[in-house]
Amino acid sequence: MTPVQAMLHGATGLSVSKSAAERAIRSRMELLAAANEDDYLERMTPEELTALVELVVVPESWFYRDPQAFHATAEFVRARLDADAGRTVRILSVPCAGGEEPYTLAMVLSDAGIPHDSYFIDALDISPACVARATDGVYGRNAFRSQDLGFRDRHFTGIGDEEYRISAAIRRQVRFRQGNLLDLDVSARRGYYDVIFCRNLLIYFDKPTTRAAIAQLEALLTDGGVLFAGYAEVPSFCQFGFMPLQYPQAFGLKKEALPSAPAARAAARQAAGAAPMRAPRTPPTTTARRRVARPQPVPVQATLPAPAIAIDLLAEARRLADLGQLKQAETRCRDHLAQAPDSAEAYFILGLVNELTNRPQLAEDYWKRCIYLQPDHYEALCHLALLADSNNDPATATALKARAARIYKRQQAS
Ligand SMILES: C[S@@+](CC[C@H](N)C(=O)[O-])C[C@H]1O[C@@H](n2cnc3c(N)ncnc32)[C@H](O)[C@@H]1O
Incomplete structure (x- = not known):
């Protein structure tokens, strides 16, 4: 550097x-x-x-960028208000660039009939120029890239030269502020926000900075709140304490339950449609504490036609791994492989067993075999990315995360 x-x-x-x-x-x-x-x-x-x-920030943004997240927010806000009509829902958009993201939120909520006085949106960006543009609320063609531009007729006024000004009603819903997410004093706002948008920022950060940013966001988000990320950023959030929610193509996540509560984690994972937790009950090692949640598991049977008895062995291997009985889990995997030699899932579990017994090289070999047999094995890709990170190989880690993110996106779309 x-x-x-x-x-x-x-x-x-x-x-x-x-x-x-x-x-x-x-x-x-x-x-x-x-x-x-x-x-x-x-x-x-x-x-x-x-x-x-x-001169180095990338203030690229537009209205209705990746729209599913906004619709999922409307659904979430409505449910919150149905549960407690008197509350004010708190939303944060960071980074907000020129205001396109928080204004889209306000437009979508307004179009969904959510009363203006039942929520507010805080919006933060490090760039004073972005914040000034957002406060001004005037946009040119570049900000209107979505196909359906009905929202422009509803919430903007044309001011000539292909420029449009956001309506005062939408403008009032957003409070803009210049600042650095990493420097925010979160102590006064711990658990404050119900919804956080943090999209297309972590992709510009290295791993320690990503971790620091996620810790800030984790502190700001209330338990039971939802965070929306950019699709390529989901694996990083899963790596550092979040787990995916099942909003199609919205890339929503929630805080994972405390690591010390395995039962709660298992329940949370199941609620998110993920595979059962595989953390052992043996004392966790540094690598064992790393968690990767799979957004939508591909059922083993769907990609691997195998005899029923082989599937039973695999289920047993998983159960034993969950209990921390790693030796027995390994034996079941091997028995399973004797009957179904191309079982990607068996290699995945063998990878976990070896990682948890501090044999990272063997773990890597097994996960590589797993993705050779099943190239879209999201969890194996994430674990390989984490391993590459800890081996100081950021280029491989980034490539693997990007591949995992593409798979995540595909699985969410299907
Ligand atoms: C690509 S835009 C993302 C905007 C919007 N979230 C979206 O997805 O369309 C990235 C923004 O991050 C801002 N930024 C970069 N580092 C930041 C930091 N440490 N804290 C807050 N904002 C930051 C930049 O100024 C830029 O406007």
Whole structure:
């Protein structure tokens, strides 16, 4: 990392490429007529850093981007209000870019007949330019990319030059603020939000920053609240304490129950339609504590026609692994493989057993065999990604996570 990349990372959490950092700094140096990079860095001020940051953020957003999340929110908010009509539902959009995401939320809720005084939306972005644009509420063609533009007629006024201003009624629902998610003091807002949108931010973060950001979000979200992520970000949330919810193509997640409550976790996983928990009751190792939830399990039978007796052995292997009886689980897997040598699931369980007994190399071999036999095995891909992360191989980890995310998206769509 160059000093400028490090400075940008420190200020934003973003992993900025060397070329992007150099482009930004050249542009600022030209503007300030700095003699060279050292000269520029010596003259650095907080204001100058903000200006430099503006050149590296990616404020790409548009109305109704990945619309299912907004509709799922309307469903969720309605259920909350049905359960308690007197409450105010609190929503956070971070990062909000130029306001497209929080305004879409307000439009969808308004169109769903949710009373304006029953919710509010806080919206945060690190970029002052984004927040100024959002507060202004004027948008050009680029912000209207969805096919159905009926919302534009309902909630905007044309002001010429293909520009549109958001209505005052929608504008009032959102409170904008400039800030860095990573620096937020969450102590005053612990468990405060019922709904959080955090989409298309973690993809720009490295692993420690991702973990720090998720910890902030976890603190801000109320128990029983819902968080919507970008589709490529779901595996990271699953890795750090969240589990997927079954809103089709919305990429909604909830906080996982406390790690010390295996029964609650198993119930939560079942509620989410995931496979039974496989954590052992033996004392967890660092790797054993890592959890990956599968959004929509592909039934073993669907991809693997196997004799009933083989399936029973596999179920038994899982049950034993759940109980922490790893040796016996391994034996059942091997018995199962003797009858169904192409069983991806058996290799997956063998991978878990080996990970839990501190044999990561063997675990890796088994999971690789698993995805060779079943390339869309989401959990195996996630576990391999985590392993690559702990082996300091971020490129492989990123590729595996992206592949897992594609599979997640496909499974949600089907
Ligand atoms: C690609 S946009 C995502 C906007 C919106 N959530 C969406 O999905 O359309 C990314 C935004 O993240 C903001 N950002 C980057 N680092 C941030 C941080 N540490 N805290 C808050 N916002 C940040 C950028 O300014 C940019 O507007």
